[in-house]
Amino acid sequence: MGIAGVGEFGLIDRVTARLSYGTSVLLGPGDDAAVVAAPDARVVASTDVLVEGRHFRRDWCGAQDVGHRAAAANLADIAAMGATPTALLVALCVPADLPTEWAEGLADGLGAEAALVGASVVGGDMSASATLTVAVTALGDLGGRPPVTRSGARPGDLVALAGRTGYAAAGLTVLSRGFRTPRLLVEAYRRPEVPYAAGPAAARAGATAMIDVSDGLLADVGHVARASGVAVDLRRDAFEVPRQMRDAGQALGVDPYHWILGGGDDHALVATFPAGTALPDGWRPVGRVTDGTGVTVDGAAPDGPTGWDHFRA
Amino acid sequence: MGIAGVGEFGLIDRVTARLSYGTSVLLGPGDDAAVVAAPDARVVASTDVLVEGRHFRRDWCGAQDVGHRAAAANLADIAAMGATPTALLVALCVPADLPTEWAEGLADGLGAEAALVGASVVGGDMSASATLTVAVTALGDLGGRPPVTRSGARPGDLVALAGRTGYAAAGLTVLSRGFRTPRLLVEAYRRPEVPYAAGPAAARAGATAMIDVSDGLLADVGHVARASGVAVDLRRDAFEVPRQMRDAGQALGVDPYHWILGGGDDHALVATFPAGTALPDGWRPVGRVTDGTGVTVDGAAPDGPTGWDHFRA
Known part of the structure; x- marks a missing residue:
């Protein structure tokens, strides 16, 4: 009905x-x-x-x-x-x-x-x-803790990630080209697997800034860098390309790092922690906070898309 | 731009x-x-x-x-x-x-x-x-008070109203017929005057049930009656018809009580209070809670519209 x-x-x-x-x-x-x-x-x-x-x-x-x-x-x-x-x-x-x-x-x-x-x-x-x-x-x-905002990152902090990036974006590309597989990617787009518990865990561990990846990793790390008045350098080798994503990238003519660094919708969490922090379960280091402005990858300005804007996309 | x-x-x-x-x-x-x-x-x-x-x-x-x-x-x-x-x-x-x-x-x-x-x-x-x-x-x-729900009205309670009803509905009818006046009604539709402070005041005075009038007075009082398992009888003479509304009703061929009893959008508040309660500022009695089910006006089933449904309207 x-x-x-x-x-x-x-x-x-x-x-x-x-x-x-x-x-x-x-x-x-x-x-x-x-x-x-x-x-x-x-x-x-x-x-x-x-x-x-x-x-x-x-x-x-x-x-x-x-x-x-x-x-x-x-x-x-x-x-x-x-x-x-x-x-x-x-x-x-x-x-x-x-x-x-x-x-x-x-x-x-x-x-x-x-x-x-x-x-x-x-x-x-x-x-x-x-x-x-x-x-x-x-x-x-908040469980009695201060909120972890975007503006607390300090030079010397490490940048860490909880959850996946690029999976949902790759799934979206797959669907938009008319395919229904690889299932791993398509399902990641349909139902993101968000590391919810990693948020409060990061706060308890002393995270200085945090954001969820919804506009794309580079764009969202850029929001943290801008709000904190710092620069962030990410390490490309911190991001593994799963086999299904590599295969899909080859089949569809897309560099998988386009998805990993530019895609939103997985709702991973990115946070900054004081150097030497023992990262809580589920968090892995992916970069460093430095003096300056903007986001780099292995020290260089990233090319390609850095997120999207709903009115311009 | x-x-x-x-x-x-x-x-x-x-x-x-x-x-x-x-x-x-x-x-x-x-x-x-x-x-x-x-x-x-x-x-x-x-x-x-x-x-x-x-x-x-x-x-x-x-x-x-x-x-x-x-x-x-x-x-x-x-x-x-x-x-x-x-x-x-x-x-x-x-x-x-x-x-x-x-x-x-x-x-x-x-x-x-x-x-x-x-x-x-x-x-x-x-x-x-x-x-x-x-x-x-x-x-x-809530300021430490229990919430005033729709389900607490008891037979014998008095029914009281804070704010206006019918003004916004009359203004909407005026606009929909291509007119821009009377200004009192059109402005009531454009910017409702909601008696916000009357809500906490009613709670402090011991209101047993409360609702805001958004679907229309009869419909919303009906929500309270159903949730509380009681009947409500409203007094038609408790509702004054302002001159502008009477004039508009005559000009447009609408019974003003159609607006007053059936119209939403003014966001008046209706509450029930134990009999004998000294009503707070801004509240006036408009009816009684009795045993039974449903809403009557002067003891009889109301005719005409009793609110509206966004998918059927």
């Missing part, structure tokens, strides 16, 4: 019936607002929006995949502050002929991704719209 | 430059997430989305008006829990040819409406989209 047949309230009932709630949820959906625990008297909050045709295509991603991706983009922002996500709120705009199963699948994906970190979908809104749009707000808890 | 000309980051810079921050903002825009004070270790959170052509028209509302309306819809939800709003996050989806001035005006309206209650725009996201869409999430603080 299309969404026009069940109506807004009918759809909200169908979607909320599929959700479950973690211990942070003091009052869930169904009232004017939700109430969420904020144990240390602060709440971390971030919003990301996905627009069909721009951030996803229904023929490339199932409804659950889009739910996972939309949740991951937001939950990763919370983790990148060193916080633990607690709740999601979702504004969903849907064409009237969208099957209700699609909205239900989206809710399943959002809920399942949130559950990975003990968070829950606690509220939202729905409207008809010509453009399928999913705007998600994530809330999180 | 159109938004495609300045790009996503350029537009974000232009918009955030116009914002100011209240004391609840511990970390504002520009990082992966914002940090907002949540003094009593809980946060109230609600999301509402406005879609062009469905919730607003650019020829009927200026950019600042849309900002005021989008903020008001969310801030009213926080007030209806008995809480004080602290922060807004905004997901903005814009056609590439939208003038940057429109987005800047929207930010001004959002910020100005939030400032009425001491809240601030602390973060958000932007994307290009074929459909102009504004999704807002509001956060708030």
Whole structure:
């Protein structure tokens, strides 16, 4: 049945019936607002929006995949502050002929991704719209620690990475050329594997700055460098090219480092730590912070794309 | 200049430059997430989305008006829990040819409406989209009180209203028939006057249930009746018809009570209080809670519209 047949309230009932709630949820959906625990008297909050045709295509991603991706983009922002996500709120705009199963699948994906970190979908809104749009707000808890911002990197710090980069971008290229394999890459695009726990772990280990990789590694490290007033040099040999990515790059005529250094959507975390820090599990060194400005790779200005801009892409 | 000309980051810079921050903002825009004070270790959170052509028209509302309306819809939800709003996050989806001035005006309206209650725009996201869409999430603080939900009304309670109903709906009818006056009604549609402080005041006075009027008075009182397992009878003579609304009704062939009982968008607050409660400033009695189900007016089933559904309207 299309969404026009069940109506807004009918759809909200169908979607909320599929959700479950973690211990942070003091009052869930169904009232004017939700109430969420904020144990240390602060709440971390971030919003990301996905627009069909721009951030996803229904023929490339199932409804659950889009739910996972939309949740991951937001939950990763919370983790990148060193916080633990607690709740999601979702504004969903849907064409009237969208099957209700699609909205239900989206809710399943959002809920399942949130559950990975003990968070829950606690509220939202729905409207008809010509453009399928999913705007998600994530809330999180800092556990008594200061937030890890983009601006604390200092010359001499080491730069470290948790998670994968380039996989989702390679998967997107594969899909955009009409292929469905290698599965490793396509699945990485459909459902990013985000190292959520690495965010709070980095904060506990004394990370001086942190960001999640959503615009591409060079672009996002560039945000940290600019906000901190420093330069960053990355080591190209810190990034292994997995076999499937190398093969896909050869088949499609793409340098895999284009994906690894320029691609977003994996939501890896990049952080800076004082030199000599014993990196927590899941973190590996990929470069150094120095005096100056900008981002280099092995001491040279990178060529090729350094991220993307939604209005210019 | 159109938004495609300045790009996503350029537009974000232009918009955030116009914002100011209240004391609840511990970390504002520009990082992966914002940090907002949540003094009593809980946060109230609600999301509402406005879609062009469905919730607003650019020829009927200026950019600042849309900002005021989008903020008001969310801030009213926080007030209806008995809480004080602290922060807004905004997901903005814009056609590439939208003038940057429109987005800047929207930010001004959002910020100005939030400032009425001491809240601030602390973060958000932007994307290009074929459909102009504004999704807002509001956060708030309960000040140590329990949230006032929809489900606490008890037979014998009195029903009270803070704020106006029907003004915005009448203004919308006026605009949709091609008129620009009466100004009182048109301005009520463009910029609702929400009795924000009445929400926490009702909570302090012992309100048993509360909701903001966004679907229409009968529909929203119906939500309270259903959630509480009670019936509500409203007194028609509790609602004064202002002269401009009576004149507009006569000119346009509309019974003003159609607007007053059925129209949303003014974001009045309706609450139930134990009989004998001395109502706080701004609240006036409009009916009674009884045993049973459903909503009546002067003891009879209301005729005409009882709210609207975004997929069916």
